[in-house]
Amino acid sequence: MIFEALSFLSEEINEYFRNKLRIKEDKVVLSGIVDARGEIAIDGSNKIIVTLINIEKETTQTTVLGQHAANTAASPLQLNLYVMFSAYFNRGNYGESLRFISFILAYFQHKNVFNSQNSPGLDERIDKLIFELQVLSQDQLNNIWASLGAKYMPCVVYKVRMLNIDESIVREYRPEITTIENNSSLKS
Structure with a gap:
């Protein structure tokens, strides 16, 4: 479900950029x-x-309607995702990287809740995604970049609330085959 949520989000923002920036x-x-x-x-x-x-377990879990407290082992795991949007731009393009970070901020200021009504492309197994801007201290930001093993780039971090995970919704992922290469060494 994490892949489906973040893939959907990437496509949504790409569409926003195509429309906004032509x-x-x-x-x-x-x-x-x-x-x-x-x-x-x-x-x-x-x-x-x-x-x-980062991934964190939601600590303010709500009881699913119709479930008894004794059956909590079967209740879905509720997760929050921390997602970073980093601007990786060529040297000399720093201004453009800041422009794109501004577009990301504007996008989520305009639309920070995704559900089936306002986002028909959202996977049907995802009820709702809510994006909250995270304000990080300089130390927190430094720790993130150090743990990623990368040099700092202009970025913004959002907390994505709540992705529900249970065994019934997790499926095997098989990438689509888009090309078939002709290997002449296999021919006799």
Whole structure:
């Protein structure tokens, strides 16, 4: 469900950028910031990188209607996600990176709740996503970037409330095959 929620979000913001800025290319990429070798994990530059930086259990869980307290083992796990939007732009493009961070802020100021009524592309297993801007201290921000193993980029962090997870909604993910390569070494 985490992948579905964040993939949906990336597509929504890409559509917002296409409409607002009249651009054709996708500017938003769902990815870690750096790979295992410590290098930037995406191809190209001039992108907004959407990265999951933390998951926490919702501590103010509500009881699902119709469930008895004795049956709490079957109740869904309610999670909050912490998502960072980082502006990875070429050297000399710092102003543009700030512009795109401003667009992210404006987007969530305008629309911070996603549900089936206002977002038809939202996975049917997701009831609602609520985005709250997180104000981080300089120390917290420094710790995040250090733990990611990357140099600081202009960024903003949002808390995404509440993703419900239970065993019945988690499915195996198989990526779609888009091309088939012809391997001539297999032919006799």
